[in-house]
Amino acid sequence: MKQIFHYFAPCPRGLETVLAEELAGLDAQGIAPTDGGVAFSGDEAMMYRANLHSRIASRILWRLVEKSYRSEDDIYKAARAIDWPELFDVSRTIKVMVTGVGCKLRSLDFIALKVKDAVCDGFRAQCGERPSVDTARPDIRIHVFLTERQLTLYLDTSGEALFKRGYRRETGDAPLRENLAAGILRLTGWQVDEPLLDPMCGSGTFLVEAAMMARNMAPGRGRTFAFELLKRFEPAQWGEIKQQAIAAERSEVKAAIFGSDDTPAVLEAARANLLSAGVADTVQLEEADALERSAPAAGGVLVCNPPYGIRLEEQTWLDALYPALGHSLKQRFAGWRAYYFTGDLRLAKLIRLSASKRTVLFNGSIECRLFEYRMVAGGNRKDG
Numbered sequence: 001m002k003q004i005f006h007y008f009a010p011c012p013r014g015l016e017t018v019l020a021e022e023l024a025g026l027d028a029q030g031i032a033p034t035d036g037g038v039a040f041s042g043d044e045a046m047m048y049r050a051n052l053h054s055r056i057a058s059r060i061l062w063r064l065v066e067k068s069y070r071s072e073d074d075i076y077k078a079a080r081a082i083d084w085p086e087l088f089d090v091s092r093t094i095k096v097m098v099t100g101v102g103c104k105l106r107s108l109d110f111i112a113l114k115v116k117d118a119v120c121d122g123f124r125a126q127c128g129e130r131p132s133v134d135t136a137r138p139d140i141r142i143h144v145f146l147t148e149r150q151l152t153l154y155l156d157t158s159g160e161a162l163f164k165r166g167y168r169r170e171t172g173d174a175p176l177r178e179n180l181a182a183g184i185l186r187l188t189g190w191q192v193d194e195p196l197l198d199p200m201c202g203s204g205t206f207l208v209e210a211a212m213m214a215r216n217m218a219p220g221r222g223r224t225f226a227f228e229l230l231k232r233f234e235p236a237q238w239g240e241i242k243q244q245a246i247a248a249e250r251s252e253v254k255a256a257i258f259g260s261d262d263t264p265a266v267l268e269a270a271r272a273n274l275l276s277a278g279v280a281d282t283v284q285l286e287e288a289d290a291l292e293r294s295a296p297a298a299g300g301v302l303v304c305n306p307p308y309g310i311r312l313e314e315q316t317w318l319d320a321l322y323p324a325l326g327h328s329l330k331q332r333f334a335g336w337r338a339y340y341f342t343g344d345l346r347l348a349k350l351i352r353l354s355a356s357k358r359t360v361l362f363n364g365s366i367e368c369r370l371f372e373y374r375m376v377a378g379g380n381r382k383d384g
Contacts, residue, residue: 001045004029008154009057010037014361015183019056022186026053046235047157048241052220055182055209058161061143061154069151072105072114078151079118085126087155088230093134094119095141098229102148115144115153123322126157139229160225166223167208167277169269176305176341178219180363181205184370185213187359188301188339192255195300199290201259204283205301211279215257218245220275253282258296260288266348291328307323309346322350329353329375337374345369 007028011019023031027048030041037057042050049139050060063078064082069075096109096116105111120130121143131140141156163179185206190196198206203289212219221242226231261267267285274280284296290304306325308318329338330353339349343366348355357372 002045003044004041005047006030006041006063006065007035007040007047007050007058008039008061008207009054009159010061011056011058012177012180012183012362015056015180015187018183018186019054021042022054022056026050030212030239044227044232045237045241047240051158051162051225051227052218052241052245054162054179055213055219056179056186058163059084059156059158060162062157064155066150066152068149069146070197072111075111075146075151076114076118079115079144080122082118082122082153084122086231088140089366090127090129090131090270092124092131092139092229093137093338094131095133095135096117096144097136097141098144098146100146103146104148105146106147109302111144111146115142140226153231157225157227159224162220164223165169165219165277167201167273169272169276173291175203176367178209180361181384182209182213182219184303184339184341184361185210185313187323187370188261188303188372190301190303191357195258197258197260197296197300197302198304199288199293199302200304200306201258201261201270201285202266204259204273204303206281206305207257207259207270207283207285208277210257211241211255211274211282212277214250214253214257214282215279216250216251217277217279218242240259243347245269248255255282256297256300258286259283259285260286260290260293262289291324295333300337301342302333302336302338303344304339305341306343306347308347318344318346319347321348321352323352326353333375336375338375340371341348341368342371343368347369347371 013036016038020033020038023038028040028042029044032039047060065078067078097110098112100108123130141153143156146150154315163177165178196210203208234365271285274283347370351378353370353373356374359370361368
Protein backbone atom coordinates (compact mmCIF):
# COMPACT_ATOMS: atom_id res chain seq x y z
CA MET A 1 0.00 0.00 0.00
CA LYS A 2 1.10 3.55 -0.74
CA GLN A 3 1.97 5.57 2.33
CA ILE A 4 -0.24 8.64 2.76
CA PHE A 5 1.20 11.88 4.10
CA HIS A 6 -0.34 15.18 5.19
CA TYR A 7 0.65 18.38 3.44
CA PHE A 8 -0.13 22.09 3.59
CA ALA A 9 0.04 24.50 0.64
CA PRO A 10 0.20 28.15 1.70
CA CYS A 11 -0.97 30.71 -0.86
CA PRO A 12 -1.74 34.43 -1.15
CA ARG A 13 -4.76 35.16 1.05
CA GLY A 14 -7.94 35.23 -0.98
CA LEU A 15 -6.89 32.41 -3.33
CA GLU A 16 -7.65 29.48 -1.02
CA THR A 17 -10.76 28.38 -2.95
CA VAL A 18 -9.12 28.32 -6.38
CA LEU A 19 -6.07 26.56 -4.90
CA ALA A 20 -8.37 23.89 -3.43
CA GLU A 21 -9.94 23.43 -6.88
CA GLU A 22 -6.50 23.15 -8.46
CA LEU A 23 -5.35 20.51 -5.94
CA ALA A 24 -8.56 18.55 -6.51
CA GLY A 25 -7.68 18.51 -10.20
CA LEU A 26 -4.34 16.93 -9.27
CA ASP A 27 -6.18 14.18 -7.34
CA ALA A 28 -5.24 15.39 -3.87
CA GLN A 29 -7.29 13.91 -1.02
CA GLY A 30 -8.59 15.35 2.26
CA ILE A 31 -8.64 18.88 0.86
CA ALA A 32 -9.35 21.45 3.59
CA PRO A 33 -9.02 25.19 2.79
CA THR A 34 -8.16 27.47 5.69
CA ASP A 35 -7.04 31.08 5.99
CA GLY A 36 -3.81 31.41 4.04
CA GLY A 37 -3.66 27.99 2.41
CA VAL A 38 -5.03 24.51 1.86
CA ALA A 39 -4.33 21.29 3.78
CA PHE A 40 -4.42 18.05 1.76
CA SER A 41 -3.12 14.50 1.79
CA GLY A 42 -1.63 12.03 -0.64
CA ASP A 43 1.38 9.88 -1.39
CA GLU A 44 4.82 11.17 -2.38
CA ALA A 45 3.89 11.17 -6.05
CA MET A 46 1.06 13.56 -5.17
CA MET A 47 3.58 15.86 -3.51
CA TYR A 48 5.81 15.71 -6.60
CA ARG A 49 2.83 16.62 -8.84
CA ALA A 50 1.71 19.46 -6.57
CA ASN A 51 5.16 21.05 -6.69
CA LEU A 52 5.42 20.64 -10.45
CA HIS A 53 1.89 21.66 -11.43
CA SER A 54 0.51 24.08 -8.84
CA ARG A 55 0.27 27.58 -10.27
CA ILE A 56 -1.22 29.07 -7.09
CA ALA A 57 0.53 27.51 -4.07
CA SER A 58 3.51 29.33 -2.54
CA ARG A 59 5.07 26.11 -1.22
CA ILE A 60 4.21 22.49 -0.48
CA LEU A 61 4.91 21.73 3.18
CA TRP A 62 5.06 18.15 4.50
CA ARG A 63 3.56 17.91 7.98
CA LEU A 64 5.86 15.92 10.28
CA VAL A 65 4.18 16.46 13.64
CA GLU A 66 1.14 18.20 15.08
CA LYS A 67 0.56 18.27 18.84
CA SER A 68 -0.21 20.52 21.78
CA TYR A 69 2.53 22.35 23.68
CA ARG A 70 2.90 24.56 26.74
CA SER A 71 6.56 25.58 26.76
CA GLU A 72 9.68 25.91 24.63
CA ASP A 73 10.83 22.61 26.10
CA ASP A 74 7.73 20.87 24.72
CA ILE A 75 8.60 22.20 21.28
CA TYR A 76 12.20 20.98 21.62
CA LYS A 77 11.02 17.51 22.61
CA ALA A 78 8.57 17.32 19.69
CA ALA A 79 11.33 18.26 17.23
CA ARG A 80 13.90 15.97 18.90
CA ALA A 81 11.55 12.97 18.56
CA ILE A 82 11.72 13.20 14.75
CA ASP A 83 14.33 10.97 13.09
CA TRP A 84 15.99 13.75 11.09
CA PRO A 85 18.91 11.63 9.76
CA GLU A 86 16.30 9.37 8.15
CA LEU A 87 14.96 12.39 6.21
CA PHE A 88 18.12 14.05 4.86
CA ASP A 89 21.90 13.76 4.97
CA VAL A 90 24.00 15.63 7.51
CA SER A 91 25.80 17.38 4.64
CA ARG A 92 22.62 19.34 3.82
CA THR A 93 22.38 22.88 5.15
CA ILE A 94 19.28 23.87 7.14
CA LYS A 95 17.18 26.86 8.11
CA VAL A 96 14.35 26.98 10.69
CA MET A 97 11.47 29.46 10.29
CA VAL A 98 8.80 30.05 12.94
CA THR A 99 5.39 31.68 12.51
CA GLY A 100 3.03 32.27 15.44
CA VAL A 101 -0.63 33.27 15.61
CA GLY A 102 -1.72 33.80 19.20
CA CYS A 103 1.45 32.20 20.55
CA LYS A 104 2.13 33.34 24.13
CA LEU A 105 5.79 32.31 24.30
CA ARG A 106 8.33 35.10 24.66
CA SER A 107 10.36 34.83 21.46
CA LEU A 108 9.81 33.15 18.09
CA ASP A 109 13.54 33.53 17.40
CA PHE A 110 14.31 31.56 20.55
CA ILE A 111 11.91 28.82 19.43
CA ALA A 112 13.70 28.65 16.07
CA LEU A 113 16.95 28.20 17.98
CA LYS A 114 15.45 25.38 20.10
CA VAL A 115 14.20 23.53 17.00
CA LYS A 116 17.56 23.96 15.30
CA ASP A 117 19.22 22.52 18.43
CA ALA A 118 16.81 19.55 18.38
CA VAL A 119 17.67 18.79 14.74
CA CYS A 120 21.41 19.09 15.36
CA ASP A 121 21.23 17.01 18.56
CA GLY A 122 19.44 14.27 16.63
CA PHE A 123 22.21 14.18 14.03
CA ARG A 124 24.97 14.26 16.64
CA ALA A 125 23.43 11.29 18.47
CA GLN A 126 23.34 9.17 15.29
CA CYS A 127 26.16 10.53 13.12
CA GLY A 128 28.56 12.25 15.51
CA GLU A 129 28.25 15.48 13.53
CA ARG A 130 25.61 18.14 12.84
CA PRO A 131 24.31 19.93 9.72
CA SER A 132 25.34 23.52 9.07
CA VAL A 133 22.93 26.44 9.11
CA ASP A 134 22.51 28.56 5.97
CA THR A 135 19.99 31.38 6.34
CA ALA A 136 20.41 32.62 2.76
CA ARG A 137 20.17 29.54 0.51
CA PRO A 138 19.55 26.46 2.68
CA ASP A 139 19.10 22.99 1.21
CA ILE A 140 16.41 22.11 3.75
CA ARG A 141 13.85 24.52 5.21
CA ILE A 142 12.00 23.56 8.39
CA HIS A 143 8.79 25.48 9.15
CA VAL A 144 7.24 25.73 12.62
CA PHE A 145 3.70 27.06 13.00
CA LEU A 146 2.35 27.87 16.45
CA THR A 147 -1.12 28.80 17.64
CA GLU A 148 -1.80 29.48 21.31
CA ARG A 149 -1.59 25.79 22.23
CA GLN A 150 -0.88 23.84 19.01
CA LEU A 151 2.46 23.13 17.35
CA THR A 152 2.80 22.01 13.74
CA LEU A 153 6.20 21.21 12.30
CA TYR A 154 6.71 20.97 8.54
CA LEU A 155 9.47 20.07 6.12
CA ASP A 156 9.45 22.30 3.04
CA THR A 157 9.43 20.10 -0.07
CA SER A 158 9.65 23.04 -2.49
CA GLY A 159 12.84 24.87 -1.55
CA GLU A 160 12.61 28.23 -3.30
CA ALA A 161 9.04 29.56 -3.31
CA LEU A 162 6.91 28.09 -6.10
CA PHE A 163 6.19 31.48 -7.64
CA LYS A 164 9.85 31.43 -8.71
CA ARG A 165 9.17 29.56 -11.94
CA GLY A 166 12.72 29.94 -13.18
CA TYR A 167 11.91 31.93 -16.32
CA ARG A 168 11.99 35.54 -15.11
CA ARG A 169 14.72 37.62 -16.73
CA GLU A 170 13.29 41.14 -16.40
CA THR A 171 11.19 42.29 -13.47
CA GLY A 172 10.26 45.93 -14.01
CA ASP A 173 8.94 47.85 -11.02
CA ALA A 174 7.39 45.76 -8.22
CA PRO A 175 6.34 42.81 -10.40
CA LEU A 176 3.24 40.85 -9.48
CA ARG A 177 4.14 37.45 -8.05
CA GLU A 178 3.47 34.68 -10.52
CA ASN A 179 1.20 32.61 -8.26
CA LEU A 180 -0.93 35.66 -7.44
CA ALA A 181 -1.27 36.44 -11.16
CA ALA A 182 -2.23 32.83 -11.90
CA GLY A 183 -4.81 32.87 -9.10
CA ILE A 184 -6.31 36.11 -10.42
CA LEU A 185 -6.62 34.55 -13.88
CA ARG A 186 -8.50 31.65 -12.29
CA LEU A 187 -10.79 34.08 -10.45
CA THR A 188 -11.69 35.85 -13.71
CA GLY A 189 -13.02 32.59 -15.12
CA TRP A 190 -10.88 33.05 -18.23
CA GLN A 191 -10.84 30.04 -20.54
CA VAL A 192 -7.94 29.43 -22.90
CA ASP A 193 -10.17 29.78 -25.98
CA GLU A 194 -11.21 33.31 -24.93
CA PRO A 195 -9.31 36.44 -25.98
CA LEU A 196 -7.26 37.91 -23.12
CA LEU A 197 -5.75 41.39 -22.94
CA ASP A 198 -3.45 43.07 -20.42
CA PRO A 199 -3.27 46.71 -21.59
CA MET A 200 -0.66 47.69 -18.94
CA CYS A 201 1.40 44.52 -19.13
CA GLY A 202 4.58 45.68 -17.38
CA SER A 203 7.06 42.79 -17.27
CA GLY A 204 4.35 40.47 -18.58
CA THR A 205 3.44 38.32 -15.57
CA PHE A 206 -0.24 37.90 -16.50
CA LEU A 207 0.74 37.18 -20.11
CA VAL A 208 3.33 34.52 -19.27
CA GLU A 209 1.00 32.76 -16.82
CA ALA A 210 -1.89 32.82 -19.30
CA ALA A 211 0.29 31.52 -22.11
CA MET A 212 1.61 28.68 -19.94
CA MET A 213 -2.00 27.78 -19.09
CA ALA A 214 -2.94 27.83 -22.78
CA ARG A 215 0.03 25.60 -23.64
CA ASN A 216 -0.65 23.36 -20.60
CA MET A 217 2.94 23.87 -19.47
CA ALA A 218 3.70 22.85 -15.89
CA PRO A 219 4.88 25.98 -14.03
CA GLY A 220 7.68 24.07 -12.28
CA ARG A 221 9.11 22.52 -15.46
CA GLY A 222 12.24 24.69 -15.44
CA ARG A 223 13.37 24.48 -11.81
CA THR A 224 14.49 22.10 -9.07
CA PHE A 225 12.85 21.30 -5.73
CA ALA A 226 13.97 20.56 -2.20
CA PHE A 227 12.34 17.11 -2.22
CA GLU A 228 15.07 16.04 -4.66
CA LEU A 229 17.52 16.32 -1.73
CA LEU A 230 15.55 14.06 0.63
CA LYS A 231 16.63 10.48 1.28
CA ARG A 232 13.15 9.21 0.30
CA PHE A 233 13.41 10.81 -3.14
CA GLU A 234 12.61 8.44 -6.02
CA PRO A 235 14.36 9.76 -9.15
CA ALA A 236 12.69 7.28 -11.50
CA GLN A 237 9.20 8.15 -10.27
CA TRP A 238 9.96 11.89 -10.50
CA GLY A 239 11.36 11.46 -14.00
CA GLU A 240 8.18 9.69 -15.10
CA ILE A 241 5.98 12.46 -13.65
CA LYS A 242 8.03 15.11 -15.48
CA GLN A 243 7.86 13.18 -18.74
CA GLN A 244 4.08 12.90 -18.44
CA ALA A 245 3.90 16.67 -17.94
CA ILE A 246 6.05 17.36 -21.01
CA ALA A 247 3.98 14.95 -23.12
CA ALA A 248 0.79 16.78 -22.11
CA GLU A 249 2.05 20.17 -23.34
CA ARG A 250 0.40 21.73 -26.37
CA SER A 251 2.91 23.00 -28.92
CA GLU A 252 0.34 24.77 -31.07
CA VAL A 253 -2.58 26.68 -29.60
CA LYS A 254 -5.10 29.11 -31.01
CA ALA A 255 -5.05 31.27 -27.90
CA ALA A 256 -5.63 34.98 -28.50
CA ILE A 257 -3.48 36.56 -25.78
CA PHE A 258 -2.62 40.22 -26.18
CA GLY A 259 -0.42 42.57 -24.18
CA SER A 260 0.53 46.20 -24.52
CA ASP A 261 2.35 49.00 -22.73
CA ASP A 262 3.24 52.55 -23.68
CA THR A 263 6.94 52.27 -22.77
CA PRO A 264 9.31 50.47 -25.22
CA ALA A 265 11.75 49.42 -22.47
CA VAL A 266 8.91 47.82 -20.49
CA LEU A 267 7.74 45.93 -23.57
CA GLU A 268 11.28 44.62 -24.06
CA ALA A 269 11.26 43.32 -20.47
CA ALA A 270 7.95 41.52 -21.13
CA ARG A 271 9.32 40.10 -24.39
CA ALA A 272 12.43 38.81 -22.59
CA ASN A 273 10.30 37.00 -20.00
CA LEU A 274 8.02 35.51 -22.67
CA LEU A 275 11.06 34.25 -24.58
CA SER A 276 12.65 32.81 -21.44
CA ALA A 277 9.42 30.99 -20.58
CA GLY A 278 9.19 29.57 -24.11
CA VAL A 279 5.83 31.18 -24.90
CA ALA A 280 6.76 34.25 -26.98
CA ASP A 281 4.88 32.90 -30.01
CA THR A 282 1.67 32.54 -27.96
CA VAL A 283 1.34 36.25 -27.07
CA GLN A 284 0.91 39.30 -29.30
CA LEU A 285 2.68 42.37 -27.89
CA GLU A 286 2.33 45.94 -29.11
CA GLU A 287 3.24 49.43 -27.98
CA ALA A 288 0.03 51.26 -27.10
CA ASP A 289 -1.48 53.66 -24.60
CA ALA A 290 -3.96 51.78 -22.41
CA LEU A 291 -6.41 54.68 -22.73
CA GLU A 292 -6.35 54.69 -26.52
CA ARG A 293 -5.99 51.09 -27.65
CA SER A 294 -8.95 49.27 -29.16
CA ALA A 295 -10.35 45.92 -28.15
CA PRO A 296 -8.58 43.16 -30.13
CA ALA A 297 -11.79 41.10 -30.38
CA ALA A 298 -15.54 41.47 -29.98
CA GLY A 299 -15.41 40.01 -26.47
CA GLY A 300 -13.00 38.55 -23.98
CA VAL A 301 -11.26 39.17 -20.66
CA LEU A 302 -9.26 42.29 -19.83
CA VAL A 303 -7.03 41.89 -16.78
CA CYS A 304 -4.81 44.60 -15.44
CA ASN A 305 -2.70 45.61 -12.44
CA PRO A 306 -2.73 49.40 -12.85
CA PRO A 307 -0.18 51.51 -11.00
CA TYR A 308 -1.03 52.79 -7.57
CA GLY A 309 1.01 55.38 -5.71
CA ILE A 310 1.87 56.41 -2.18
CA ARG A 311 3.29 59.89 -2.77
CA LEU A 312 0.88 62.81 -3.19
CA GLU A 313 1.98 63.58 -6.76
CA GLU A 314 1.38 59.95 -7.74
CA GLN A 315 -2.11 60.02 -6.25
CA THR A 316 -2.92 63.24 -8.12
CA TRP A 317 -1.92 61.57 -11.39
CA LEU A 318 -4.03 58.51 -10.56
CA ASP A 319 -7.01 60.72 -9.75
CA ALA A 320 -7.03 61.55 -13.45
CA LEU A 321 -6.04 58.07 -14.71
CA TYR A 322 -8.83 56.03 -13.08
CA PRO A 323 -11.78 57.99 -14.61
CA ALA A 324 -10.02 57.83 -17.98
CA LEU A 325 -9.73 54.02 -17.63
CA GLY A 326 -13.45 53.83 -16.97
CA HIS A 327 -14.20 56.01 -20.01
CA SER A 328 -11.96 53.83 -22.22
CA LEU A 329 -13.70 50.67 -21.05
CA LYS A 330 -17.09 52.19 -21.76
CA GLN A 331 -16.14 53.43 -25.22
CA ARG A 332 -14.00 50.56 -26.50
CA PHE A 333 -14.70 47.34 -24.61
CA ALA A 334 -18.43 46.61 -24.78
CA GLY A 335 -18.89 42.84 -24.53
CA TRP A 336 -15.77 42.34 -22.40
CA ARG A 337 -15.26 41.36 -18.77
CA ALA A 338 -12.68 43.68 -17.22
CA TYR A 339 -10.71 42.95 -14.04
CA TYR A 340 -8.56 45.48 -12.22
CA PHE A 341 -6.32 44.29 -9.39
CA THR A 342 -5.19 47.13 -7.17
CA GLY A 343 -4.08 48.15 -3.71
CA ASP A 344 -5.59 51.61 -4.26
CA LEU A 345 -9.16 51.19 -3.07
CA ARG A 346 -10.05 54.63 -4.44
CA LEU A 347 -10.21 53.06 -7.90
CA ALA A 348 -13.72 51.73 -7.23
CA LYS A 349 -15.08 55.26 -6.86
CA LEU A 350 -12.87 57.13 -9.31
CA ILE A 351 -13.35 54.74 -12.25
CA ARG A 352 -17.06 55.73 -12.22
CA LEU A 353 -18.35 52.30 -13.19
CA SER A 354 -20.42 49.86 -11.13
CA ALA A 355 -18.37 46.82 -10.14
CA SER A 356 -20.24 43.53 -10.50
CA LYS A 357 -17.88 41.82 -8.06
CA ARG A 358 -15.21 42.83 -5.52
CA THR A 359 -12.81 40.15 -4.29
CA VAL A 360 -10.50 40.79 -1.35
CA LEU A 361 -6.94 39.61 -2.04
CA PHE A 362 -3.61 40.23 -0.38
CA ASN A 363 -0.38 41.08 -2.18
CA GLY A 364 1.96 40.15 0.68
CA SER A 365 0.63 42.20 3.59
CA ILE A 366 -1.12 44.76 1.36
CA GLU A 367 -4.90 44.43 1.28
CA CYS A 368 -6.06 44.69 -2.32
CA ARG A 369 -9.20 44.28 -4.41
CA LEU A 370 -9.97 42.55 -7.67
CA PHE A 371 -12.77 44.60 -9.23
CA GLU A 372 -14.90 43.02 -11.96
CA TYR A 373 -16.70 45.13 -14.55
CA ARG A 374 -18.98 43.48 -17.08
CA MET A 375 -19.12 45.88 -19.96
CA VAL A 376 -22.52 46.06 -21.58
CA ALA A 377 -23.35 48.82 -24.06
CA GLY A 378 -25.39 51.50 -22.27
CA GLY A 379 -24.76 50.11 -18.76
CA ASN A 380 -22.24 50.35 -15.92
CA ARG A 381 -21.89 54.12 -15.84
CA LYS A 382 -22.23 55.75 -12.43
CA ASP A 383 -23.68 59.19 -12.25
CA GLY A 384 -21.32 62.06 -11.38
